Amino acid sequence: MKILLVEDDRTIASGLEYSLKQEDFETVLCHNAVSATDIIHHKIDEIDLCILDLNLPDGSGYDLCELVKKRRDIPIIFLTAYDDEVNVVMGLDMGADDYITKPFRIRELVSRINTVLRRYHRHPQPKTTIEIENIQINTLEGKVYKNDKEVLLTALEYRLFLIFANHLGQVLTRGQLLDRIWDVAGDFVNDNTLTVYIKRLREKLEDNPQKPTIIKTVRGMGYKVGE
Known part of the structure; x- marks a missing residue:
């Protein structure tokens, strides 16, 4: 305790x-x-x-x-x-x-x-807020905030970012990401679509999408969020 x-x-x-x-x-x-x-x-x-x-x-x-x-x-x-x-x-x-x-x-x-x-019935409580630099994810609300202002994400964008947030510091390959999001809302997500969603997330969350510090590219391997 x-x-x-x-x-x-x-x-x-x-x-x-x-x-x-x-x-x-x-x-x-x-x-x-x-x-x-x-x-x-x-x-x-x-x-x-x-x-x-x-x-x-x-x-x-x-x-x-x-x-x-x-x-x-x-x-x-x-x-x-x-x-x-x-x-x-x-x-x-x-x-x-x-x-x-x-x-x-x-x-x-x-x-x-x-x-x-x-x-308070001290049973273990699920983590309801995830913070990544100036970004906060409220998993109960299913919402994302940047500098305390809500960022509007599509369901697939939110799911993709939540995958990163649940694997902070880990390098995720494109294959691993595709395996986790392909069936969201019944939509098939191919490799090109994944690239588009990564780009959209960076445009909405990064201060400088051209030089991302949140969703980082690990060359030859995939992407990583967090240290």
């Missing part, structure tokens, strides 16, 4: 990290909003729960909560030094699952963690 812990007080953060480790939780520790945002953008699929300090030197736990919830529905617990109704209500309205006021006992925090995890 992996927890994203965002706490700017290094003494508190160190103590929490150690205590959570003793409870068999793995932690990803961030001391500011910038580093936490980077984790949320690139590694949120690895995170099972977030513990967010509300007041950070370069931002707010509220903003981080909103960012997390846009990408995955995972439990969030706020840490705060303020114990007033306004902050509690605001945090819960934004989607937080619980709220704990500093100072607190570690056993109380662990109890709350276990409670919200049970509430």
Whole structure:
């Protein structure tokens, strides 16, 4: 079980990290909003729960909560030094699952963690968002976004790009691609048609289709997306 812990007080953060480790939780520790945002953008699929300090030197736990919830529905617990109704209500309205006021006992925090995890029925969840550079694929919606703006793809274009996304870092030959997409919508896809669809995808997704950085050609072998 992996927890994203965002706490700017290094003494508190160190103590929490150690205590959570003793409870068999793995932690990803961030001391500011910038580093936490980077984790949320690139590694949120690895995170099972977030513990967010509300007041950070370069931002707010509220903003981080909103960012997390846009990408995955995972439990969030706020840490705060303020114990007033306004902050509690605001945090819960934004989607937080619980709220704990500093100072607190570690056993109380662990109890709350276990409670919200049970509430979420921690069965493995399918990956619903795939990010490739500035491209995001929402597999639940069946939509693709570039710089947070939807890119309109045909069913076959979407299927082809999803094949690449599910094999990040792998070189896929033209034969392998044809085997996977030829029967979509009952249309036969030949080698020339595949070339056309690769070209269309590059025109829609690449910043410079003439010098693609997302769908890369591996000469003599095929294509590759991702490192």
